[in-house]
Amino acid sequence: MRICFFAQGSAIHTRRWINYFAERGHDVHLITFEPVIEGYNKSVKIYNLLRIFPNLWPITRFVSGIIWPFQVLFLFLKKIKPDILGAISITINGYLAVASGFHPLILTACGSDILIAPKKNYIWRFLTIFTLRKADALIFAAPHMAETAITLAGDIIRDRIYRDSFGSIDLEKFNPTKRGFGIREKLNLDNNCFVIISTRNLRQIYDVDTLIKSAPIVIDKIPKTYFIIIGDGEKRGKLEKLSEDLNVKNNIKFLGFIPHEDLPKYLTAADIYVSTSLSDGTSVSLLEAMGCELVPVVTDIPANQDWIKQGVNGFLVPIRDHNALANKIIYLLENEEKRKTFGIASREIVEEKSDYYKQMAEIEKIYEDLVCVQSRK
CATH class of the missing domain: 3.40.50.2000 (Glycogen Phosphorylase B;)
Structure with a gap:
């Protein structure tokens, strides 16, 4: 054709x-x-x-x-x-x-x-x-x-x-065996800390503000927690300023655009995937994280409800609710077994539905x- x-x-x-x-x-x-x-x-x-x-x-x-x-x-x-x-x-x-x-x-x-x-x-x-x-x-x-x-x-x-x-998604490319060896070292993060990752662009629709606002609550409870923000957009300057105002600048790393072929290494170097989007179609970013056996904490919108079973392979939280988001992140960071079982369940779902x-x-x-x-x- x-x-x-x-x-x-x-x-x-x-x-x-x-x-x-x-x-x-x-x-x-x-x-x-x-x-x-x-x-x-x-x-x-x-x-x-x-x-x-x-x-x-x-x-x-x-x-x-x-x-x-x-x-x-x-x-x-x-x-x-x-x-x-x-x-x-x-x-x-x-x-x-x-x-x-x-x-x-x-x-x-x-x-x-x-x-x-x-x-x-x-x-x-x-x-x-x-x-x-x-x-x-x-x-x-x-x-x-x-x-x-x-x-x-x-x-x-x-x-x-x-x-x-x-x-x-390409299930061969986005899978847990593509370990991000060297990524934590590259970002000056030790292997004993926790890493939360977001891969959405820094635009109004993705409401990364809510993730930044959740950071002080999480860090206060678990100090060795770091947030990797991948993506760029018109809100980057305001989000960086927000992280300064909330005194969490040292725990948040804005990486900007990352080549798509490198994303699996960053995803597998993290512990939890977060998306705070206000609206979405099917989020490929979410599926890529699930493919890498990351446990997702995402907003409770129709697009995510198709993929996340509450308390089975991740958590859904209300939009613009940074307290609810922080609480779910803290719960998962304190429960290693839940992170593991949720991650495995997420991988099984994308293997079945999104080849x-x-x-x-x-x-x-x-x-x-x-x-x-x-x-x-």
């Missing part, structure tokens, strides 16, 4: 998705509004949408957005001549794919594009509904997202939902079937 994707080029989920199709021998093209990003299979052709005066992006993005549909239709798609379009994330990417008028079109919703964007204003809501109704096939990261989409766009889209859950290659093969079949249907029209 010749597949053209509209997607956020910097996202690890985009790279994994597109590289799978490229490695399977498909002719893959990516249209993105971000600069060319490394990490893609050499056979992938990348096209960058025009960004007028990027240094003034908050102002010029609106003008760029008007130009993009014409750039897509008259320059890129005429050149590529794809068999099928795939948009990863409905906002922006889905809008552009629909604006092209090309079919067949598969939309893949990832989280905030369905759960948050339509609530921003009537324009976003209208565009989301319109885009959902124009797609030939829909794929959702989690069942609660599919139900939200049906509530928005109506039963007309129900028969177009080919998959209402996906979330997968990357099995899920991607099923999604590849959806693409192939739609191309066959289109060819018969």
Whole structure:
């Protein structure tokens, strides 16, 4: 197949998705509004949408957005001549794919594009509904997202939902045998301390503030506890300042961006995984931690409820409740056997439900079937 994707080029989920199709021998093209990003299979052709005066992006993005549909239709798609379009994330990417008028079109919703964007204003809501109704096939990261989409766009889209859950990891890459030897030494942490890890980006939606606020409570009870914060974003400066104000700066290490291939070493060097996200699709970050037999303490939101069984393989805590989060962390740090059994249970769950290659093969079949249907029209 010749597949053209509209997607956020910097996202690890985009790279994994597109590289799978490229490695399977498909002719893959990516249209993105971000600069060319490394990490893609050499056979992938990348096209960058025009960004007028990027240094003034908050102002010029609106003008760029008007130009993009014409750039897509008259320059890129005429050149590529794809068999099928795939948009990863409905906002922006889905809008552009629909604006092209090309079919067949598969939309893949990832989280905030369905759960948050339509609530921003009537324009976003209208565009989301319109885009959902124009797609030939829909794929959702989690069942609660599919139900939200049906509530928005109506039963007309129900028969177009080919998959209402996906979330997968490379189980060979993310497993407890990939020990992070040397990571603690690199971070000046001894082997007798406890390590809490977060791998979410430092954006408003992930509410890492709550994790930072829990740190003084945990450290007061168990002083030799350290927090590794992996990820970057617009809130980093404020979070670093918060750690200073709470006098826990020496126990929190902001590592910024870490190459995805190095993540297993950091995860296996930790004792507990924490995610304080306010909203999510299926969290691949969570699945990666579970694959490494880390015990998760995560927010009690629908996306996490699909993976965490309370008191069986981890804990769910209310959003923005740093006291509840701290209490669960302390409980687990004081109960080594619970950490071990919860971690093993988490690994068993992802082995059963989130094999990357099995899920991607099923999604590849959806693409192939739609191309066959289109060819018969």
